Amino acid sequence: MTDSTASERSFTGPLERVDGCCYRIPRSYKAGMLVDGLIFADERLIGQLRADRAPEQVANVAFLPGIQTASLAMPDIHWGYGFCIGGVCATDPAAGGVVSPGGVGYDINCGVRLVRTSLTLADIQPILVPLVDQMIRDIPVGVGQGGNRIFSPAELRVLMQEGVPYLRGRGLATDDDVACTEAEGCIADALPELVSDRALARGNDQCGTVGAGNHFIEVQVVDRVEDPRAAAALGLEQGRICVLIHSGSRGLGYQVCDDALRALRDAPAKYGLTLPDRQLVCAPVESPEGRHYLGAMRAAANYAFCNRQLLMWQVREVFERVLKKPWHALGMELVYDVAHNIAKIERHRVGDGHKDVCVHRKGATRAFPAGHHDIPDRYRAIGQPVIIPGDMGRASWVLVGGPRSMERSFGTTCHGAGRCLSRTAATRAAKGRNIRDELSRSGVIARSRSHEGLAEEQPLAYKDVDVVVDIVHRAGLSTKVARLKPLGVIKG
Amino acid sequence: MHEVFEHTADLGLRVTAASLPALLAEAAEGLFEIIAGDLAQIRARTSRTFTIAGSDPVYLLLDWLGELHAAFEIERLLFREFDVTVHARGLTATARGEPYDPAIHTLAHEIKAITQHALDVRQTPSGWQATLIVDI
Numbered sequence: 001m002t003d004s005t006a007s008e009r010s011f012t013g014p015l016e017r018v019d020g021c022c023y024r025i026p027r028s029y030k031a032g033m034l035v036d037g038l039i040f041a042d043e044r045l046i047g048q049l050r051a052d053r054a055p056e057q058v059a060n061v062a063f064l065p066g067i068q069t070a071s072l073a074m075p076d077i078h079w080g081y082g083f084c085i086g087g088v089c090a091t092d093p094a095a096g097g098v099v100s101p102g103g104v105g106y107d108i109n110c111g112v113r114l115v116r117t118s119l120t121l122a123d124i125q126p127i128l129v130p131l132v133d134q135m136i137r138d139i140p141v142g143v144g145q146g147g148n149r150i151f152s153p154a155e156l157r158v159l160m161q162e163g164v165p166y167l168r169g170r171g172l173a174t175d176d177d178v179a180c181t182e183a184e185g186c187i188a189d190a191l192p193e194l195v196s197d198r199a200l201a202r203g204n205d206q207c208g209t210v211g212a213g214n215h216f217i218e219v220q221v222v223d224r225v226e227d228p229r230a231a232a233a234l235g236l237e238q239g240r241i242c243v244l245i246h247s248g249s250r251g252l253g254y255q256v257c258d259d260a261l262r263a264l265r266d267a268p269a270k271y272g273l274t275l276p277d278r279q280l281v282c283a284p285v286e287s288p289e290g291r292h293y294l295g296a297m298r299a300a301a302n303y304a305f306c307n308r309q310l311l312m313w314q315v316r317e318v319f320e321r322v323l324k325k326p327w328h329a330l331g332m333e334l335v336y337d338v339a340h341n342i343a344k345i346e347r348h349r350v351g352d353g354h355k356d357v358c359v360h361r362k363g364a365t366r367a368f369p370a371g372h373h374d375i376p377d378r379y380r381a382i383g384q385p386v387i388i389p390g391d392m393g394r395a396s397w398v399l400v401g402g403p404r405s406m407e408r409s410f411g412t413t414c415h416g417a418g419r420c421l422s423r424t425a426a427t428r429a430a431k432g433r434n435i436r437d438e439l440s441r442s443g444v445i446a447r448s449r450s451h452e453g454l455a456e457e458q459p460l461a462y463k464d465v466d467v468v469v470d471i472v473h474r475a476g477l478s479t480k481v482a483r484l485k486p487l488g489v490i491k492g
Numbered sequence: 493m494h495e496v497f498e499h500t501a502d503l504g505l506r507v508t509a510a511s512l513p514a515l516l517a518e519a520a521e522g523l524f525e526i527i528a529g530d531l532a533q534i535r536a537r538t539s540r541t542f543t544i545a546g547s548d549p550v551y552l553l554l555d556w557l558g559e560l561h562a563a564f565e566i567e568r569l570l571f572r573e574f575d576v577t578v579h580a581r582g583l584t585a586t587a588r589g590e591p592y593d594p595a596i597h598t599l600a601h602e603i604k605a606i607t608q609h610a611l612d613v614r615q616t617p618s619g620w621q622a623t624l625i626v627d628i
Contacts, residue, residue, distance in 0.1 A: 052500045079500040081609030081625055106604040106627050143599040144592055201566045212602035213628045251565050254604040279609035422498040452600045
């Protein structure tokens, strides 16, 4: 493995300070930018911000036809492909606005869900090692690991149309599970018939599998409560054990994105688009290509909700096996499930009026404020729950949608800590060390299918999630509710 | 020759070769090294023929690697040797390897896709070179 030079990777363009938690890349930076770039960050992150090509990608997204207000990025920003990770872009379909599969990413509806329990730290500590060992034995995780349930193409098409309610019909989800999932686990207007046979073949045995990369299942404890009222509404209190699940639409979703990029190869010529990066290829939302992609993407998103639902179901079964009590008796209720790679048509205030815009969130989480009609009744008074996984050594966070998210970020906040070390650099940094033992000494039981899984995902590969969350809190995008500490994790 | 280069979230692959067919074969080796680590653990026990239509070297590379990746994802086929012929209508290739067997093979990475970000294939004075980023 080799390094490219730091200068090749770094961003040397303008970053103008807007306020204590936001920087601007002015539209004048590059001919072709239709709006400014705005990056939520502060002086603690500015060095890391310049260290890779992510700000250049923020500028590139500002080229997309129909983009509204600004090309945005959250403080967990880092170099992705096409869009940066942490990127947000809203386009106006009525003004020729486009949808870009690269603005969603290959892992359509990658997201997280948090499950609470009635267990305390004292309950879990004596059985933590056998519990984590049982999880990695029973729950498919890692490269090449098929799932415990195989769906026929016909079943998959119904699953992609109906989402989590389909699993409820098969006894694999409850009414509360459905109610506590974004969009109640089913995004409307999905078109499963547009999902290719290859995507179905990749997805038929992967619903209910974690995958690899940065995906994981983690047992956590509520370490600190910052907002007691919101925490109470979410059923969280200090010392309470939770489980965080991070995965997406697996091979099915990756293939839907790949198929769309192939179908859009001629779109720039057909629609007269000038794009600075091939991965930003797009089509007007109101075009045959745009409607096709959105229909297939929604189908893949519903598959992803079902994937996380089946993972949660398996987690409940593992807890039942180890603790010898039904999961209901262990209080294992879903707190919330939220997507962080998706494009949605949403109504937002733009300028002096309101518009239906296509909001792309690529490594960014919807964060609607209290009172929004899309929040489940039980949470409407506190704001939409936002779940922010950090790294496997330090912390994760629960927040709720903030008072300024609608005006500043199309109702969006960050999605994680964000990487600060490349995978190759993290692997180098792991040489001669035993990450599993290091984590164990700090009180975290880590189990992984591969050496690469722990080396590349070690805590130092990530920014400090406390800093990232502090910025979105101060910016009013989402507000802190509770901090959670990892206790045990399974990874690919 | 091929080498993995730094990318914050994913992995980059830089490939050089004397000819376009050699470049495509070399890139395929790089792809399976990312998936499986050491190619020496894969035995050439079965072969598969691939035909890709097209003339743009960028899309030939993308589609060729995409087909190989799909063969791993759907049929769990790991390849280690590649013979590639490029002609006016596209490419024809034979890949040799064997099905993934957890008792024999270790895997290193799950590749989600071969991205088009910064994807580049070009002829140089000394041959051909390609740069691509895979989504991990």
